[in-house]
Amino acid sequence: MYVERVSLTDFRSYAQLDLELSPGTTVLVGYNGVGKTNIVEALGMLSTLSSHRVSSDAPLVRFGAERALVRAGFVRGSQRSMLELEITPGRSNRGRINRGSTIRARDLLGIARTVLFAPEDLALVKGDPSARRRFLDELLTVLLPHLAGTRADYDRVLKQRNALLKSARAARFSRRGPGAGDPSGATVESTLEVWDSHLARAGARLLAARLELVDRLGPHLDAAYAQLTDGSKVARAVYRSTVEGAVPDAEEETDDGGDAPSSATAPAAARSGLAGLDVDAIAERFLAALVQARPRELERGLTLVGPHRDDLELLLGDAPAKGFASHGETWSFALGLRLASYYVMLDDSAVAGDEPILILDDVFAELDSTRRARLAAIVAKAEQVIVTAAVDGDIPPELGGRRIRVVPGGVDEGARGAGGGDG
Ligand SMILES: Nc1ncnc2c1ncn2[C@@H]1O[C@H](COP(=O)(O)OP(=O)(O)O)[C@@H](O)[C@H]1O
Numbered sequence: 417m418y419v420e421r422v423s424l425t426d427f428r429s430y431a432q433l434d435l436e437l438s439p440g441t442t443v444l445v446g447y448n449g450v451g452k453t454n455i456v457e458a459l460g461m462l463s464t465l466s467s468h469r470v471s472s473d474a475p476l477v478r479f480g481a482e483r484a485l486v487r488a489g490f491v492r493g494s495q496r497s498m499l500e501l502e503i504t505p506g507r508s509n510r511g512r513i514n515r516g517s518t519i520r521a522r523d524l525l526g527i528a529r530t531v532l533f534a535p536e537d538l539a540l541v542k543g544d545p546s547a548r549r550r551f552l553d554e555l556l557t558v559l560l561p562h563l564a565g566t567r568a569d570y571d572r573v574l575k576q577r578n579a580l581l582k583s584a585r586a587a588r589f590s591r592r593g594p595g596a597g598d599p600s601g602a603t604v605e606s607t608l609e610v611w612d613s614h615l616a617r618a619g620a621r622l623l624a625a626r627l628e629l630v631d632r633l634g635p636h637l638d639a640a641y642a643q644l645t646d647g648s649k650v651a652r653a654v655y656r657s658t659v660e661g662a663v664p665d666a667e668e669e670t671d672d673g674g675d676a677p678s679s680a681t682a683p684a685a686a687r688s689g690l691a692g693l694d695v696d697a698i699a700e701r702f703l704a705a706l707v708q709a710r711p712r713e714l715e716r717g718l719t720l721v722g723p724h725r726d727d728l729e730l731l732l733g734d735a736p737a738k739g740f741a742s743h744g745e746t747w748s749f750a751l752g753l754r755l756a757s758y759y760v761m762l763d764d765s766a767v768a769g770d771e772p773i774l775i776l777d778d779v780f781a782e783l784d785s786t787r788r789a790r791l792a793a794i795v796a797k798a799e800q801v802i803v804t805a806a807v808d809g810d811i812p813p814e815l816g817g818r819r820i821r822v823v824p825g826g827v828d829e830g831a832r833g834a835g836g837g838d839g
């Protein structure tokens with residue numbers, strides 16, 4: 417698929433931007449801070465409904481405005497569709513398809529397929545497990561939009577379960593016995609059991625989907641990493657679940673579960689302990705893990721096992737990438753993960769006819785000339801690639817395509833098409 421038109425209203429720095437795009441390669445060129453990333457961020461949002469830069473909506477709305485509107489027209493084979501996302505901070509965002517009636521934003525998922533790589537993606541390798549969980553879940557909801565509902569169910573149950581654990585903990589510490597208005601031990605236990613089964617059911621569906629996705633990503637990650645580098649090291653990703661074994665007692669975490677069973681524990685198995693299990697079997701394991709963790713959970717007032725605390729362990733050779741990989745290797749690994757996402761979507765598109773749109777934000781400046789050329793060769797085959805760069809010199813000559821000069825507040829119409837024909 418490709419995007420043929422983007423229109424932004426009060427999105428980031430743009431009061432109004434209307435931009436026409438074409439298949440093949442397009443390079444958005446303009447100095448730092450001019451608004452290039454703002455454009456590709458908007459496109460990414462139509463695909464994943466979240467920004468790759470911020471977790472709240474407020475910064476997405478032009479300063480002083482109340483809401484932002486992102487609109488884009490996509491072409492998929494002979495089919496055209498117009499997607500619209502209205503972003504209103506503090507309220508749920510809304511969508512529209514083909515100027516129809518207003519729908520939940522979530523119902524836009526699965527239509528626009530973009531894969532965006534940006535400098536922020538270094539966090540996939542260097543950052544907390546939450547960045548890698550997000551990577552998996554965002555890709556999953558583009559591939560299988562119904563999982564957004566599963567994810568929402570899981571989060572809701574998790575929140576309620578945590579609230580119960582927290583109040584049980586508070587009751588214990590306040591030393592007021594049962595009958596003083598706090599949940600008694602027996603009530604807590606039986607209520608927990610109800611939440612446990614809900615949590616395990618939604619969680620197992622999410623886990624099964626993540627595991628399958630990691631299996632699909634594996635070969636592509638290895639191939640993409642080899643293509644980007646000299647091929648001397650193997651890049652792997654192994655799903656590590658808190659559900660597959662006991663939670664180490666010494667584990668540290670932030671309040672929403674920053675750290676999972678981590679790469680610091682032992683050189684571990686090449687596959688997840690849950691690999692090959694079906695949803696029911698995973699749910700059983702999940703319940704068993706909850707039972708095992710219960711004393712610790714009551715002590716901490718927090719759900720300690722489940723997909724919200726899992727990690728995707730990234731390995732370069734036998735060493736964890738985090739902490740061990742060089743700067744260049746970290747870049748290549750992060751890029752390899754995004755390219756692997758692209759190829760997983762591409763595998764699907766053979767039937768569905770929607771080849772994903774590849775977006776590379778500010779990537780080439782960071783790569784040496786060899787890696788630039790390698791990346792250019794990989795992306796040249798895509799149906800549509802949108803690249804941003806501060807200066808023309810950052811763009812490898814092999815890339816060709818169309819140049820669009822981004823200037824404050826918009827694009828320079830006069831400069832369009834300059835700098836190379838469609839190759
Ligand atoms: N909500 C907003 N309202 C107004 N301007 C914004 C908003 N968010 C970001 N900007 C402006 O957008 C610019 C950054 O744009 P960006 O697309 O990141 O630049 P680049 O071309 O370097 O990728 C900055 O000047 C920033 O002040």
Ligand SMILES: [Mg+2]
Pocket residue numbers: 449452453454777778804
């Ligand atoms: Mg930028």
